[in-house]
Amino acid sequence: MKRFLSPADIGDLHQALQEALAIKADRYANVELGRNKTLLMIFFNNSLRTRLSTQKAAMNLGMNVIVLDVNQGAWKLETERGVIMDGDKSEHLLEAIPVMGCYCDIIGVRSFAKFENKEDDYSEKILQQFIDYSGRPVFSMESATRHPLQAFADFITIEEHKRTERPKVVLTWAPHPKALPQAVPNSFAEWMIAAGYDLTIAQPEGYELDEKFTQGATITHNQDEALAGADFVYAKNWAAYSDPNYGKVLSKDMSWTVSKEKMALTNNAFFMHCLPVRRNMIVTDDVIEAPTSLVIPEAANREISATAVLKRMLESL
Amino acid sequence: MKRFLSPADIGDLHQALQEALAIKADRYANVELGRNKTLLMIFFNNSLRTRLSTQKAAMNLGMNVIVLDVNQGAWKLETERGVIMDGDKSEHLLEAIPVMGCYCDIIGVRSFAKFENKEDDYSEKILQQFIDYSGRPVFSMESATRHPLQAFADFITIEEHKRTERPKVVLTWAPHPKALPQAVPNSFAEWMIAAGYDLTIAQPEGYELDEKFTQGATITHNQDEALAGADFVYAKNWAAYSDPNYGKVLSKDMSWTVSKEKMALTNNAFFMHCLPVRRNMIVTDDVIEAPTSLVIPEAANREISATAVLKRMLESL
């Protein structure tokens, strides 16, 4: 596997699941596979779960790890040819990225949507440059439009807890004080659809996601209808995708908060969220603390999805 | 050992000393013990000695290490239930801490007293949350009220240099330009008392420490009387503990600086300090540079105390 952005990169999800569960049963089983191989983790944005779980995953495989924190403000790469570089950009990506590739075997990149330019964000401008110029296998540690390690972990978590072959999964928008990228809901939708689940997406008007991620899902503005009969409820906030409101907060409607009353509409559903979560905005205390809350098991599975992805990449070196 | 805050956690000090000396004689003797075990070091405050010595200790034991620097300003955890999290706190400790526990086997935490609220500081609010919610063994890398890795290293250093079975040890306050926490003197006092030494604490009026750490020590406001016959002089500044002056600087009296003249009152005592030290405030150049100064051996023993603590924790996993 030379890149990891979407479920298509990982191929058969059932097989990937079996690999993940084998890792979970014995997470150091492949500790010789990564011997004398180096993972470079590049963070253009802050990270807690991804930083820790991906380092742990690399260690599970016996890899060496180098973490590079890039202050997005301080390290401005020139991306255009022909520019006289007499300003604040001290290096061109055409040098910086191949050089980073020199010192490692696999690269993970975190680079969030900036909400300055929709086309830059949705073309994955920064991540794509690493794919094109680093000469190494590259995986997303959450990029502008996707967070596949999270969605893979969510998929594993659902498979571990599902009570029917094809569960009803509801992805519901919920209120939040700030504008958040669409990376998590985009990836969640595309993985749930790839897994063959019955996916419903509920959101207020104006919050439609990019259709390329949601083909096959039922889409509604009625949260209560969506929740009826749900087996899994995945709450998440995101800012608007559609023009002319790209990156804007259109609603903070607290009636969308996932509460005990909302969960009562479901088929005794499990509650999920990628974390970090704003309590009593996204979800109430009682729902996130209930035995049916999977937020900690999901986070724990981040180590497993990352180990599975790195294992595939090591095998392809 | 599931937590390490005080000498009570480590049990018999004589046995702990023997373990420490065995480690010092062959510091990689247990390099297989930590194989495929991960230490997570979380810093809410800056660190030089603790960061380096604890990493080295984990490496002595063959552990993997992940270091997480938390900008206390930037990463504000909500701690109350029921709060609508629409402000600057993006995560609740009830999610953040169990998640950190998912990716490691042992957790070290540094979190200083803030001097904003004495009860928060003296209840070890942050450290205790890691103990309660992480699901992992937790040790202090200097918390609000204690610095046990330092005091354990000090104990080892005294045992290596003492000339009598029960030395006279003097902990003396000394002047400093800023308000410093009581963690070091608290732990030093409780370890010296646990070791059965003859401990005297000298400080200006108003600088009494919390009695729970000093039961059994002789306490005086007369530094010269305290120093008479001392075998070890441990200098340290701390801010006031007693109400209503908690966290305040009450004195910068330079007559308390440990000088050659002061050391002449002692039984040719060794000089000790945990570092970093303000020269010619806490201690004069000639005293800290004398052959009887133990400041570097103490610092070197930080690696040993940390290795001994991690070894105990690994053995209990």
Added chain:
Amino acid sequence: MKRFLSPADIGDLHQALQEALAIKADRYANVELGRNKTLLMIFFNNSLRTRLSTQKAAMNLGMNVIVLDVNQGAWKLETERGVIMDGDKSEHLLEAIPVMGCYCDIIGVRSFAKFENKEDDYSEKILQQFIDYSGRPVFSMESATRHPLQAFADFITIEEHKRTERPKVVLTWAPHPKALPQAVPNSFAEWMIAAGYDLTIAQPEGYELDEKFTQGATITHNQDEALAGADFVYAKNWAAYSDPNYGKVLSKDMSWTVSKEKMALTNNAFFMHCLPVRRNMIVTDDVIEAPTSLVIPEAANREISATAVLKRMLESL
């Protein structure tokens, strides 16, 4: 090898080259050599290539690595004796540096020229303190006046590409918007001379380097004459060295930019630069992207030079 600052420290360059090429052919051949040995990398300044390549080098040798980033503003070390430390300096170098030496086997230091005081810079005040007080072998990861890991990598790169026994190598000044230290040109000059190459240094008037690094080179203010017949062109900006202009930018003359027309004067020369490089200031896009550009191979050889240096130091422990 107890220190690494200049070619004199590494001795016979031909033998060092053979060691480097052996490492490049099998970079994990010595992975047992560094077992249970710890490298401490201390950065007083930012780093990309040096940080990554030196960590990779240490991993090639099976070493443990601790990276310490020191904010030069925040961590001010007192260096004088007798000072009453009641200001913003919280630690004296006479404690800080020996303590750092306690927790490692080898130390790498990055500390750039500050351009505040020429004598401080050219006496390598900070690096020298580590050599004098740490008790450990010390190597420069770019210090005030030298960047020997870069120059060693450049030497390897030239040896890999040279078409004659004694190539003509031209070090040419080129324009840049900011004042840059002389460390790279100083080291490049002294390594090229030590390698026995035909070295010409071209620069505008006022940009003469310290003669101690350039003895044996041909020095000219005429770039075109210098380039005639060159086999290798090494472009670099530096600020003035000579008094009273130390650290100043005297020229941004764009006629010194290395262009296709300039390269046409050479003997089909290879183009070199240490990176990061300002395109279309130092060098045009077409020259740096040409097949004769060695900027990426040079950077890749940073791993090799660092591995060779660490190997020598490990062998001498």
